[in-house]
Amino acid sequence: METDCSDGNRLQDLIRNDKMAEKGEFIELEYTGRLKDEGMVFDTTSEKTAKEEGIWDKNMKYGPAIVCLGEGQLLSGLDQKLVGKSVGKHTIELAPEEGFGKKDAKLLRIVPTNIFRQQKIDPVPGLQVNIDGAMGTIRTVTGGRTVVDFNHPLSGKEVVYDIDLKRVVKDDKEKVKAFVSLALGLKDLDVDIKDSVAVISTGKEIPQEIAEKLQEEIARLTDIKKITFTKNNTEKEAEKKEK
Structure with a gap:
């Protein structure tokens, strides 16, 4: 005797589609991003975590965020890997090219040190500076030359996101x-x-x-x-x- 399971299958599809994140859908999520090797947290929706990790920002609005998958509102790799994920907690690893990009030697620029001194800036490694509207980080200062890196500060890094996908927003x-x-x-x-x-x-x-x-x-x-x-x-x- 054969049993018609079509109604049951349709019900399962409805349940599954309601809880799976698909491209073009809005989802509510919480997340914490950290460097894979160092473990340093660089981004989070949790105010408690931000304070514990020393990255709390008074101008930041903490709490669950609602984003639309596939619309570039997240890192490209994270955007892609969340598609098809079910409601619940996930850990997602991103290679440099999926996250903040690989290091590009073309984005290293040598700037005469006296240009900073003329603007009353003491160029030291690690200092972020704005040059012609572009943000860069000073890497080295040798004699009269300062090397400024215009790569993203997290470029070349593998990152890990702990995701709590709360719901698909309807x-x-x-x-x-x-x-x-x-x-x-x-x-x-x-x-x-x-x-x-x-x-x-x-x-x-x-x-x-x-x-x-x-x-x-x-x-x-x-x-x-x-x-x-x-x-x-x-x-x-x-x-x-x-x-």
């Missing part, structure tokens, strides 16, 4: 808020959704070209068809008082 309001917050670098904004239209209160003016690009991306990634940016009520009241 709510469009959460998706829009997370995507716009990350794109604009805003910590607090309000999102209201009605009839596939999202009204986003940012507290600041958003240039039209940026608003149009965000609308295009959000329409591609969610069921929201239109977004509108407004200032929040507090700023509107302040503007009225000034007038």
Whole structure:
């Protein structure tokens, strides 16, 4: 006697798809990144860990983060390796080319030491400097020559991420808020959704070209068809008082 398992298989597929992270989906996660060899923590969503490791930043918003897989919101290797992962805890190792890149000798530049002295900068190894808008790290200072490394400080390093993938996010309001917050670098904004239209209160003016690009991306990634940016009520009241 044969048994029709199609209904059971469909149910298993639904359960599996709801808990697996796929490209283009939004996920909520917590993570801690550390160097594989040294064990030094360089990034984390945990405020407790940040304080323990001496990397706490008062300007950083700690706690679970919501990101969209495949949209370049994470390191490329991490982005790729999270696809297909189930909800739960994972340890992911990244080779240099999957993380912060390999060391590139072309990004080492010799700068006359007196240029730093003229700007009242004492060039010492390890000091980070801004030269022509590019951040670099001083590697050596010999006589009148200073070698500045414009590679990422973690380039050439193998890194390990401890991931707690909490859930696959289904709510469009959460998706829009997370995507716009990350794109604009805003910590607090309000999102209201009605009839596939999202009204986003940012507290600041958003240039039209940026608003149009965000609308295009959000329409591609969610069921929201239109977004509108407004200032929040507090700023509107302040503007009225000034007038």
